Amino acid sequence: MKEHIKLYLLFAKQTIRGELVHRASFITGVIGQWISYGTTFITLYFLISNFGDLGGWKAEEVMFLYAFNLLSYAIAACVFFTPCINLPTKIRTGEFDGALIKPVNPFMHEIYNGFNFGYIGHTILSIIVIAITLPQTDYAFNIQNAFMFLIMLISSALIQASLLIAVSSISFITINENPVGDLIFRFKQFVDYPITIYSASIQIILTFVLPLAFLNFYPVTAILRTPSSPYLPDFVPYLTPLMAGLMFFLSIKAWNKGLSKYQSSGS
């Protein structure tokens, strides 16, 4: 484990140095993300404060829900996005061979080499929004609650990572780009809002079938101690870490299963 972390930090350091060489492209990237997500936050605020509430949630709470999702995504994506998004191309071109002739685990090799510094923009923006909205909610600052926040954030990031990994492992079989990734991103829009606005069946689907509610809805209800889904038991939000562990485990399994199907390419 120590070896992995040392290697990862070395690669990450080199990557950041590489990225900062293209300073202009880096800064425009960050500004672009801020404008795009910033607009979403402002729209959310005005829309919901005009209605009063959304599924029983105040505007600040919905913004916190959204920012929490963005932060956990940024944490997961800076590590997993590049390796996962590049995998289909690497498989198709046979460039993935490189991972198989190194004296390290092929999955870890892809991770080392894939640190993405670009998510610093998402991270800063979501932390700002959380810092503004969290004091507006009923959240009480104490050690116990801070610990809960941290556990839930890590769990959510693990689920975000699992989705990226699971989707990318499909490309071992399809070889070409796969549409599943796009589909998952679209489905994720369901949890931009508290799932209490949906019917019981959709809430159950988002909990057990495609458990996207564990990305932000359940963690946030556990942090804010707000009422969870009325159709499901009250302990469901606290299953988040368990769900995260399970999903991460399964996604790695899927990746390794995919790896066994790898055929390289001609030449």
Next chain:
Amino acid sequence: MSFISVKNVSKTFKIAKSKPGILGSLSSLFHREYEYKEAVKNISFELEKGEIVGYIGPNGAGKSTTIKMLSGILTPTAGSIEVNGIIPYNERKRNAARIGVVFGQRSQLYWDLPIEDTFEVYKKMYKIDDNTYKTNKKLFIDVLQMSDFMDRPVRQLSLGQKMKANLALSMLHDPDILYLDEPTIGLDVMSKKALRECILKINAEKETTIILTTHDMDDIESTCKRLILIDEGAKLYDGGLDLFKEEYDDGYSVILSFDDFPVWQNHRGYSLESKDEHTWTVSVNSDILAKNALIELIRMYDPINVAVKESSIEQIVGNIFSENNKTSNRPQ
């Protein structure tokens, strides 16, 4: 037990057939047909430590597939491979620590990092101790003349510089075996020369076993003593380079220049290979000494000039492959 032993190895790829048109791709979603391509057919060979072997064959002969099985990227469909006591496809990580691989068609460098940093990363990844690292790095920078581009990011390097860097990196951890898959492809004469010299040096100094695939017969002639020839996945020849020349070389050519062409007369052991404006190219059987052939030809035709041309390995190999393709009935 040999250092590398390849026994009756075959590799068959399963390829999904794609049907033309949108309807075709839709129907293949539900019902897929596969075709099977046998890239390597029942190949066996043994290698001793410190050998340099040229592994040659036309495009699609199965060279890269063999290298990929030896290096652990692919698992053979049948047969077995053992490299230095390790079964590469079963113990990929352990095998990887002991080998170096260069794919000429595909760079292993990290695109945004300067070579210098990539060296650092490899040092950690292969757990190379400080001493070995320092000596090797210095050695390769000297032999491959890399000092002026060590601090540049990979994407700014020329093809030749990238290949030098790839080769240096593949040898940084003192591997027992080097697999070089078309390392000189697309390189200029000077870069090729530097690469070949480096290969020879590393083999002499560290007793590294080297398997080299290439289309450039000069690579083979300047580095290898042994040759393995494959075509359509099957082995055609395995043996010394000198023996190969003797066995397959069916003679040499004499070039005669004329102002006015005399009349060609058929005689045994000689045949008129080609004819252009002022010259004849006459191929001569290898059992006639060049001296006698020249005397004979000069006496008969009185040319204004003569030259003897030995057939190169390239020609010989070319002849073998075209013969092989004529005799085999490959389904088209």
